Amino acid sequence: MSENAAVRPGRPVRPGRGRRPATEVRAAVLAAAGDLLLRDGLQALTFERVAKEAGASRTTLHKWWPSPGALAAEAYFARSRPVLDFPDTGDLRADLVTQLRAFVHWLKDEGAERPVAELVGAAQTDPDVARAWSENYARPRRELARERLRTAQRQGLLRADADLDIVVDQLWGACYHRLLVLRTPFDASLVPRLVDHALRGAAPR
Amino acid sequence: MSENAAVRPGRPVRPGRGRRPATEVRAAVLAAAGDLLLRDGLQALTFERVAKEAGASRTTLHKWWPSPGALAAEAYFARSRPVLDFPDTGDLRADLVTQLRAFVHWLKDEGAERPVAELVGAAQTDPDVARAWSENYARPRRELARERLRTAQRQGLLRADADLDIVVDQLWGACYHRLLVLRTPFDASLVPRLVDHALRGAAPR
DNA sequence: TTCTCATATGAACAGTGCGTTCATATTCTA
DNA sequence: TAGAATATGAACGCACTGTTCATATGAGAA
Numbered sequence: 001m002s003e004n005a006a007v008r009p010g011r012p013v014r015p016g017r018g019r020r021p022a023t024e025v026r027a028a029v030l031a032a033a034g035d036l037l038l039r040d041g042l043q044a045l046t047f048e049r050v051a052k053e054a055g056a057s058r059t060t061l062h063k064w065w066p067s068p069g070a071l072a073a074e075a076y077f078a079r080s081r082p083v084l085d086f087p088d089t090g091d092l093r094a095d096l097v098t099q100l101r102a103f104v105h106w107l108k109d110e111g112a113e114r115p116v117a118e119l120v121g122a123a124q125t126d127p128d129v130a131r132a133w134s135e136n137y138a139r140p141r142r143e144l145a146r147e148r149l150r151t152a153q154r155q156g157l158l159r160a161d162a163d164l165d166i167v168v169d170q171l172w173g174a175c176y177h178r179l180l181v182l183r184t185p186f187d188a189s190l191v192p193r194l195v196d197h198a199l200r201g202a203a204p205r
Numbered sequence: 206m207s208e209n210a211a212v213r214p215g216r217p218v219r220p221g222r223g224r225r226p227a228t229e230v231r232a233a234v235l236a237a238a239g240d241l242l243l244r245d246g247l248q249a250l251t252f253e254r255v256a257k258e259a260g261a262s263r264t265t266l267h268k269w270w271p272s273p274g275a276l277a278a279e280a281y282f283a284r285s286r287p288v289l290d291f292p293d294t295g296d297l298r299a300d301l302v303t304q305l306r307a308f309v310h311w312l313k314d315e316g317a318e319r320p321v322a323e324l325v326g327a328a329q330t331d332p333d334v335a336r337a338w339s340e341n342y343a344r345p346r347r348e349l350a351r352e353r354l355r356t357a358q359r360q361g362l363l364r365a366d367a368d369l370d371i372v373v374d375q376l377w378g379a380c381y382h383r384l385l386v387l388r389t390p391f392d393a394s395l396v397p398r399l400v401d402h403a404l405r406g407a408a409p410r
Numbered sequence: 411t412t413c414t415c416a417t418a419t420g421a422a423c424a425g426t427g428c429g430t431t432c433a434t435a436t437t438c439t440a
Numbered sequence: 441t442a443g444a445a446t447a448t449g450a451a452c453g454c455a456c457t458g459t460t461c462a463t464a465t466g467a468g469a470a
Contacts, residue, residue, distance in 0.1 A: 039328065043330055046426085046427060047428075047429095048426080048427060048428085049427095051469095056447080057447060057448045057449070058428095058448095058449095059430090059431095059447075059448065059449080060446085060447055060448075062429070062430080063427090063446080063447085068427095068428090070262060081412085101419095117329045118329050118330055120326070120329065120385055120386060121325070121326035121327065121328070121330055122324065122326065122329075122330075123326065123385075123388070124322045124323050124326025124327075124385065125246065125247055125248055125323055125326055125327075130388060132397055134387075134388060138386050138387050138388075140386065153453095156409065157408070157409075158407050159408065159409050162402070162407040163395075163398050163402065166379065166395065166398055166399055166402050167402065168405050169378075169379035169380075169399075170375040170378070170379050170399075170402060171265055171380030171384045172372035172380075172382060172386075172387075173374075173379040173380075173381060173383075174371065174375050174378040175374075175378075175383070176381065176382050176385065177374045177377060177378030178374060178376060178378075178379050180328075180381065181325060181343050181377075181378075181381050182343050182344070183328070183335060183339060183343075184219070190368075190371065193368050194374075195373055197367070197368065197371050197372065197375060197403075197406070198298060198375070198406065198407055199406050199408040200406040200408060201402070201403060201404050201405040201406030202363050202364060202367040202372050202403055202404055202406075203362070203364065203365050203404040203405060204361065204362075230417095230418070251455085251456060252457075252458095253455075253456060253457085254456095256437085261418080261419090262419045262420065262421065263419095263457095264420080264459090264460095265417085265418055265419075267457090267459080268417085269457095273456095273457090304447085
């Protein structure tokens, strides 16, 4: 907001180890980056702007993060709630509906829709973002889903020859398809029909 | 390749209407943009570089396209083959397998994987790309798929209460899910199982 | 045929952001 | 107390965007 008092050129300003230690600077930077990501989107998340908002030096950001994309990904994960455990009440259909509803709710009502879309989008060209997304989000979540399905399969609630990866792709892929490709996000009210289709199929009988 | 003879500064070079008319320049620009997109990816597709490769002026590109993203999208559509008609042999399952196999083949074996991923990625932040993608690709293709499914539904090959949009989301969304989110693209050999899951479901009986 | 208009062109400028280097000052650790 | 770690501001070079400008030339109209 106000002009920095040390902007005057020619006058010797004081560099030196910041008033704050590394951990504090990192926290401030991640907080500022998370704010920027939610408020103005991924495009606005530049080292320049984050540094200004966090009251840190741009040089410092270059030291701790390889690129603005990597910083954005870390800021997002730091802010997103921990991955929900998959419920196992014994009722597979109900558990899937619960889990997918939570996912859609998280996208639509908790502000994650734009960050998720932008981060997945950036991952298509930014290797830093791709790795962070893959390791910290996509793979772990897929693994949890598959585990829950495997349990159900052992209990005879799924066909023995069902391909669990494909089931995961159909359920979550349908949501991402609307979010990313069609850009008409999934409505939570559709979740039960989605699960029904995955379990019963679209063919008669 | 070779240095332009008119690079010498200070010496009056000759601007003026290019040696080529508008249609020719547009074609050259689209061709150069398509080459760049396939060869070096979306990141490399800047007005500056395309202008140089097409032997055109950067000013001209600004006149005809609002942004590099919009140019990339148009260049891609100009190069991609026309949308395949949905076959209707009366055998829904076989027709879906045919169509999805063509889609996967187009991604994996015809070099479309990277451009598609990068364009969908860019669409998450670039409104120009989002509009072009939505209007010229996603929506028309979805409509074609839904039409084929509606025919099948009328013939009793799908449940009367099946949600055709959801079926489309499950089939193509599964492919996009691997391409964009998991980044482990779909293999064509999985297509029959995917279609089987969509029609029969994963539950027993 | 002649004239007028559309338009491709090169040059220049400001703005933004990245990536890096440098000297300096401060805090933490041993 | 000495030295290592590190945050800081400044500066430079680079790439790309977005814009303006004068100029030359081809194409269509009168």
